Amino acid sequence: MNLKFIPIDFSSFDYDGKNFIKLYGRDSKGLRVCVIDSFNPFIWAILDKKLKDSDIERIISKVSKITIDSSAGRISKVLNVEVHDKSFLGRNVKALKIFLSNYKDSQKFADNLNIKGIIKRREHDINTVHKYLLDKNITPLRWYDVSGKVLGDRDVPSSENLGGIASSLNVDLVFLAEEFSLVNDSSVKDSFAPKVLAIDIESDDLEIGKGKITMISLVSEGFEKVITWKSPASAKKLKFVESFSSEKSMLEEFVNIINKLSPDVITGFFSDSFDLPYIRSRSEKLGVSLGLSLDTSVNGLKFSGGKNRHVRIEGIPHVDIHRFIAVNYSQYLQSETLTLNEISSELLGEKKHDFVIRPSSKLTPDDWLEFFKYNLKDSVLTLKLFNKFLPDLLEFSRIMKKPLFEVSRDGMSTHVEDFIVSNLHRFNEIIEKRPIHEEISSRRGRDSYVGAFVLQPTPGLYEDLAVFDFTSYWPSIISSFNLSRSTILPKRSKDSLTVSIDKNKDYYFSKTKGFFPQLLEEIILLRKKFKTHLKNSPDDPIIKARSNAYKLLANAAYGYQGFFGARYYCPEASASTTAISRDFIKEVISKAEKFGLTPIYGDTDSIMFSLNKKPHKEALDFLTIINKSLPGIMELDLEDFYSRGLWVTTRGGELGAKKKYALMNNSGKLKIRGFETVRRDWCLLARELQNDILRMILSDGNHVRALAHTKEVIKKLKDGKVSLKEIIIKTQLKKSIKEYKSLGPHVVAAKLMVDAGLPVDPGALMEYFITQPELNSKGKPAKGSKRIGDRVALPNDSRPYDKDYYLNNQVLPAVENIFQVFNIKIDELIAGVSQKKLF
DNA sequence: GTTCGAGTCGTACC
DNA sequence: ACGGGTACGACTCGAAC
Numbered sequence: 075m076n077l078k079f080i081p082i083d084f085s086s087f088d089y090d091g092k093n094f095i096k097l098y099g100r101d102s103k104g105l106r107v108c109v110i111d112s113f114n115p116f117i118w119a120i121l122d123k124k125l126k127d128s129d130i131e132r133i134i135s136k137v138s139k140i141t142i143d144s145s146a147g148r149i150s151k152v153l154n155v156e157v158h159d160k161s162f163l164g165r166n167v168k169a170l171k172i173f174l175s176n177y178k179d180s181q182k183f184a185d186n187l188n189i190k191g192i193i194k195r196r197e198h199d200i201n202t203v204h205k206y207l208l209d210k211n212i213t214p215l216r217w218y219d220v221s222g223k224v225l226g227d228r229d230v231p232s233s234e235n236l237g238g239i240a241s242s243l244n245v246d247l248v249f250l251a252e253e254f255s256l257v258n259d260s261s262v263k264d265s266f267a268p269k270v271l272a273i274d275i276e277s278d279d280l281e282i283g284k285g286k287i288t289m290i291s292l293v294s295e296g297f298e299k300v301i302t303w304k305s306p307a308s309a310k311k312l313k314f315v316e317s318f319s320s321e322k323s324m325l326e327e328f329v330n331i332i333n334k335l336s337p338d339v340i341t342g343f344f345s346d347s348f349d350l351p352y353i354r355s356r357s358e359k360l361g362v363s364l365g366l367s368l369d370t371s372v373n374g375l376k377f378s379g380g381k382n383r384h385v386r387i388e389g390i391p392h393v394d395i396h397r398f399i400a401v402n403y404s405q406y407l408q409s410e411t412l413t414l415n416e417i418s419s420e421l422l423g424e425k426k427h428d429f430v431i432r433p434s435s436k437l438t439p440d441d442w443l444e445f446f447k448y449n450l451k452d453s454v455l456t457l458k459l460f461n462k463f464l465p466d467l468l469e470f471s472r473i474m475k476k477p478l479f480e481v482s483r484d485g486m487s488t489h490v491e492d493f494i495v496s497n498l499h500r501f502n503e504i505i506e507k508r509p510i511h512e513e514i515s516s517r518r519g520r521d522s523y524v525g526a527f528v529l530q531p532t533p534g535l536y537e538d539l540a541v542f543d544f545t546s547y548w549p550s551i552i553s554s555f556n557l558s559r560s561t562i563l564p565k566r567s568k569d570s571l572t573v574s575i576d577k578n579k580d581y582y583f584s585k586t587k588g589f590f591p592q593l594l595e596e597i598i599l600l601r602k603k604f605k606t607h608l609k610n611s612p613d614d615p616i617i618k619a620r621s622n623a624y625k626l627l628a629n630a631a632y633g634y635q636g637f638f639g640a641r642y643y644c645p646e647a648s649a650s651t652t653a654i655s656r657d658f659i660k661e662v663i664s665k666a667e668k669f670g671l672t673p674i675y676g677d678t679d680s681i682m683f684s685l686n687k688k689p690h691k692e693a694l695d696f697l698t699i700i701n702k703s704l705p706g707i708m709e710l711d712l713e714d715f716y717s718r719g720l721w722v723t724t725r726g727g728e729l730g731a732k733k734k735y736a737l738m739n740n741s742g743k744l745k746i747r748g749f750e751t752v753r754r755d756w757c758l759l760a761r762e763l764q765n766d767i768l769r770m771i772l773s774d775g776n777h778v779r780a781l782a783h784t785k786e787v788i789k790k791l792k793d794g795k796v797s798l799k800e801i802i803i804k805t806q807l808k809k810s811i812k813e814y815k816s817l818g819p820h821v822v823a824a825k826l827m828v829d830a831g832l833p834v835d836p837g838a839l840m841e842y843f844i845t846q847p848e849l850n851s852k853g854k855p856a857k858g859s860k861r862i863g864d865r866v867a868l869p870n871d872s873r874p875y876d877k878d879y880y881l882n883n884q885v886l887p888a889v890e891n892i893f894q895v896f897n898i899k900i901d902e903l904i905a906g907v908s909q910k911k912l913f
Numbered sequence: 914g915t916t917c918g919a920g921t922c923g924t925a926c927c
Numbered sequence: 928a929c930g931g932g933t934a935c936g937a938c939t940c941g942a943a944c
Contacts, residue, residue, distance in 0.1 A: 381928095382928095382929085401929095483929095484929075485928090485929045485930075486929090486930055487928095487929060487930045488929060490930080514928075518928090522931085522932065523931090523932080524932080524933095525927095525931070525932030525933055526926095526927070526931095526932065526933065527933095528926090528927090528933065528934075543927095547927090548927095548931090629927095629930090630930055630931095631930090632930075632931065633930025633931045633932095634930055634931090635930085635931090636930070636931050636932090637928095637929080637930045637931075638928080638929095638930095639928055639929055639930090640930080648931070648932095651931095652931085652932075677926065677927060677933085677934095678926080678927045678932095678933090679927070680927080724934095724935070724936085725935080725936065725937095731934085731935070732926085732933075732934055732935080733925065733926045733927085733933075733934055733935070734925090734926090734934090734935075747925080747926065747927095748924095748925060748926065748934085748935075750936095752924095752925070753923090753924060753925065753936095754923095754924075754925095755923060755924065755937090805922090805923065805924090806923070806924085808922080808923075814921085814922085815920085815921065815922095815939090815940095816920075816921045816922070816938075816939050816940075817938095817939075817940095818921080818922065818923085818937080818938055818939070819937090819938075820922090820923085821922095861938080861939070861940095862937085862938065862939090863938080863939080883937080887936090887937090
C-alpha cells in the first residue's frame with residue numbers, strides 16, 4: 075500500500091530493544107496519520123592511519139563484543155561493524171561504522187570505544203530524531219510517497235504490530251513504513267496549509283500558577299472562542315464567549331476543543347514562558363488531565379530547558395511565535411520592545427483591543443465584555459503574526475532539516491550548524507562533535523580577536539555623497555579565502571595562503587576548498603538568486619522566505635565560527651576574516667582618494683564619499699574598477715547617493731564620533747544611525763527634537779530653522795508643558811536586581827516596583843522619570859537626593875518632573891554637538907529666556 | 914564636602 | 928549556552944584632595 079504523506083512532528087521510541095520513529099502528519103486527504111519507521115542507528119570510530127589490516131580486524135572483533143547493560147534493564151549490542159573510507163575535517167580517514175541495536179546507549183558505546191587504534195569517536199551526540207532524518211535523508215514538511223502497511227489492521231499479525239502501539243495513538247491512521255520517496259511534482263511540493271490554532275490566556279496574577287486563569291481564547295481559521303468561568307450576565311451578549319461553572323471545567327473544555335479541532339500547529343505569543351506553564355500549573359492544582367499529546371501514553375505537556383523553557387506537545391508542534399521573531403527578526407524590526415502590541419502594529423498595522431487590565435473585583439459587566447474582546451483579539455493577532463511568518467517557518471524547517479518545534483526555537487548558530495550538518499553527506503564527512511564542559515570553558519576564556527575597521531569621520535555637514543558597501547562582506551571573505559576549521563593548516567605549505575593578523579601573527583589556510591566555505595558560497599549565491607527572483611515576483615511569500623532564510627544564514631556564518639558552542643569552531647578563521655576585511659576596506663579608501671573621491675566615513679563593510687562635484691557616473695566607474703580587482707565572490711555595491719550628510723564630534727571631544735551619522739537621500743528620505751533619536755533609553759522629548767532638527771538641517775542645508783525649533787521646545791520644557799509620555803525613560807533590566815554592582819536609575823526603578831508589589835523579571839523594560847531633588851536648608855540637594863537614582867519615579871508618581879534634569883541631561887546633550895557643527899554654543903540655545911523666570 | 918576617573922551598564926552599528 | 932567585535936555615553940562609587 076502507498077500513502078501520500080507530509081511529516082510535521084517527530085518522536086522516537088523503542089520496542090523490543092530497537093529504535094523506531096513516529097512521524098506525525100497528514101495524508102493527501104487531510105487525515106491525521108502517524109507513520110512509524112525503523113532505522114539502523116550507528117556511530118563512527120575513526121582509526122589511526124598507521125594501522126595494518128590485521129590490527130583493524132582485531133579492533134573490529136573487540137568492538138563487536140561490546141554490550142551495554144543499562145540500568146533500565148536494557149541490553150544493547152553492536153549489530154554490525156563496517157570499514158569505510160571517509161573524510162573528517164577535510165582529511166581522508168579510515169573509520170568504523172558501528173551499528174547499534176539501541177541508539178539510546180550511543181554515549182555509553184562511545185565511552186567503551188576507548189581502544190588502542192581508535193583515535194576519535196563521533197556522531198554519538200546527535201539526537202535520535204535528527205540522526206534518523208539525516209540517515210534517511212527525510213526533510214520535514216515535504217510530501218512523500220510512503221510504501222508500507224496499515225498498523226492495527228486485523229491482517230497484521232500481532233508479532234508485527236509493535237506491541238499494539240496503534241491503539242494508544244490518537245490519529246486516523248497508523249502506518250508502518252517500508253520506503254520513502256520524495257514527491258518532486260512542483261504543484262504539490264510546496265502546497266501545505268497547516269491548520270493553526272492560536273491560544274491566549276488571562277489570569278488574575280502574573281506569577282505563574284499563583285492566580286487563577288480567568289479566560290482562554292482559541293482562534294483558528296473560521297473558529298473564534300473565549301471560554302471563561304467568570305460569567306457576568308452580560309457575557310451572553312457576545313457570541314464567541316462560552317461560560318463554565320469553574321476554572322476546572324473551563325480547562326477541561328480547553329482540552330476538548332483542541333482535540334475536536336485537531337490542529338496541525340498550536341501557537342501563542344510568549345506561550346513557552348507564560349500561557350502553557352500557567353495552564354499546566356493550574357491543571358495540576360485542579361486535577362485536570364491535559365490529554366493533548368497524540369500519543370495517549372505520553373501524557374500532558376513536556377517541559378524542557380531551564381531558563382528558556384520549551385513546552386512540547388507530542389504530535390502537534392507548539393510554536394511560540396514571540397521567540398521565533400525575537401531570535402530571527404528582531405534586528406530587522408523597528409519595534410523597540412517585542413510586545414504583541416508593538417510587533418502587530420509594525421507588521422500587521424493592527425493594535426491590541428483597547429482595554430486596561432484591572433483586578434476582577436473592579437470590573438463592571440461592561441468591562442467584562444471589553445475584557446473578553448481583548449482576550450480574543452490577542453489570539454487573533456497571534457494567529458495573523460504566525461501566518462505572516464509561516465512561509466519562513468516552513469522554509470527554515472526544510473532548509474535546516476529540523477522539525478518545526480526545534481527550528482522555531484533555535485538560535486542563529488544552531489541554524490548555521492544544522493544547515494552545514496545536513497549537507498555533510500555530500501562531502502562524505504563524519505560530523506564533528508559538539509564541545510563539552512571543559513572545552514566550552516576554555517573556549518569562552520580565550521582572548522578576543524581584533525574586529526572590523528571603523529574610519530574616524532571629520533565632523534561637519536557634507537553635500538553630495540555616495541555610499542558603497544560590500545555585499546555579504548564577511549561571508550564572501552570566508553568563502554573566497556577558504557577560512558575554516560577544516561582548511562586551517564598548522565604551517566605554511568606549497569598549497570597554502572597566508573593571512574597576516576598583525577606583525578607577529580600569521581595563519582595559513584589550504585587553497586583546496588573546504589566544505590564550510592563551499593556551503594557558504596552556495597548560501598550566498600542562493601540568496602542572490604532568490605533576491606533577484608523576488609524583484610520579479612515581489613509578492614511570492616515562498617521566494618521571500620527563502621531569500622530571507624539564506625540571508626540570515628549568510629549573516630550568521632561569521633559569528634558561528636567564533637562562537638564557543640560551535641562544532642566547527644575556529645577563532646583563527648574569524649580573526650583572519652576580520653583582518654582581511656580591514657585590508658580591503660582600507661585599500662578601497664586609498665584607491666578612492668587617488669580617484670578624486672573624499673572618504674568621509676566607513677564602518678566594517680561600507681564606505682561613504684564626498685563626490686567633490688563629480689557626476690554620479692564617475693562613482694559608478696570607480697565601482698567597476700574596484701570590482702575587477704576583487705577575488706572570489708567578493709563584490710562592492712552602490713548603496714545609494716545622498717544629497718547631504720551630518721557627522722558630529724564625540725561628547726566633549728574634538729574628533730568625529732563613530733557609528734553616529736544622519737543622511738538624506740535625493741528623494742528626501744532620512745537615514746539616521748547611532749544618534750539618540752534611535753536609542754530607546756533616551757526620553758521621547760529629546761529623541762523627537764533631535765530627529766526634527768536633523769531633518770531640518772539636512773533638508774535646508776543650514777541650522778536656522780532647527781535653532782528656532784529647539785528654542786521652542788526648551789521653552790515648552792521650562793513652562794512645564796511637556797507630557798509624561800515625553801519624559802519617560804525606558805531601560806531594560808538585564809539581570810536580577812541583586813546581581814547589580816552599580817545601582818543605576820533603572821535598577822532603582824526595579825526596586826521601587828518590587829516595593830509596590832509588582833513582579834520584576836530580568837529582561838523587563840523599566841519605565842521611569844526623574845523628579846526634582848529635595849533641597850536642604852541651603853537650597854542644595856538634600857543628602858538622599860544626590861544620585862540621579864535617588865530621584866527616580868515610576869510613571870504613576872504624581873510628583874513633577876525635574877526641568878533641570880531634562881534640559882541638561884536629555885535635551886541639550888541631544889542637540890548640542892549638532893549645533894556645534896555650526897559653531898553655535900549652548901548658551902545661545904537657551905538665550906532669550908531668563909534663568910530666574912524659567913527655573 | 915567636592916572632584917575625578919575607573920568601572921559598570923545599556924544600547925546601537927555592522 | 929545557544930553568533931562576533933567596535934563604539935558611545937550615562938551613571939555610580941570610591942579614592943584623592
